[in-house]
Amino acid sequence: MDEELENADExxxxxxxxxxxxxxxxxxxxQTGNALGRYMGGISGKERLKRMIAGMNDEEFEEWCEGxxxxxxxxxxxxxxxxxxxxxxxxxxxFVPEAVAKTFNIDANTDPETGGSxxx
Numbered sequence: 001m002d003e004e005l006e007n008a009d010e011x012x013x014x015x016x017x018x019x020x021x022x023x024x025x026x027x028x029x030x031q032t033g034n035a036l037g038r039y040m041g042g043i044s045g046k047e048r049l050k051r052m053i054a055g056m057n058d059e060e061f062e063e064w065c066e067g068x069x070x071x072x073x074x075x076x077x078x079x080x081x082x083x084x085x086x087x088x089x090x091x092x093x094x095f096v097p098e099a100v101a102k103t104f105n106i107d108a109n110t111d112p113e114t115g116g117s118x119x120x
Contacts, residue, residue, distance in 0.1 A: 043051075056064065065073060096106055 053061065053064070101107065
């Protein structure tokens with residue numbers, strides 16, 4: 001048991017020495033890791049990609065798009081679909097076709113919240 005305690009003390013001493021050696025190289029509070037920031041005239045990867053695509057002819061672009069996911073191509077053309085749509089407090093009614101309702105065992109004419117009819 002004494003040997004384990006001595007070993008633990010030795011390990012703790014080694015850790016403390018390492019911490020003390022590294023202390024001058026640690027970031028100080030409020031200091032960024034890249035004090036100079038991006039160099040003047042530097043462009044982002046997104047901007048580089050935009051410029052590369054803009055410089056392609058039709059054949060090069062078609063070749064570049066080959067094998068890309070259709071969703072990614074759509075997002076590239078139209079931007080990401082809007083995901084923060086709110087109903088504005090209104091109740092949304094969704095009418096399920098009879099075939100789909102049967103497939104998923106849903107009563108197409110019943111409101112799942114109230115058990116009442118969706119049809120007026």
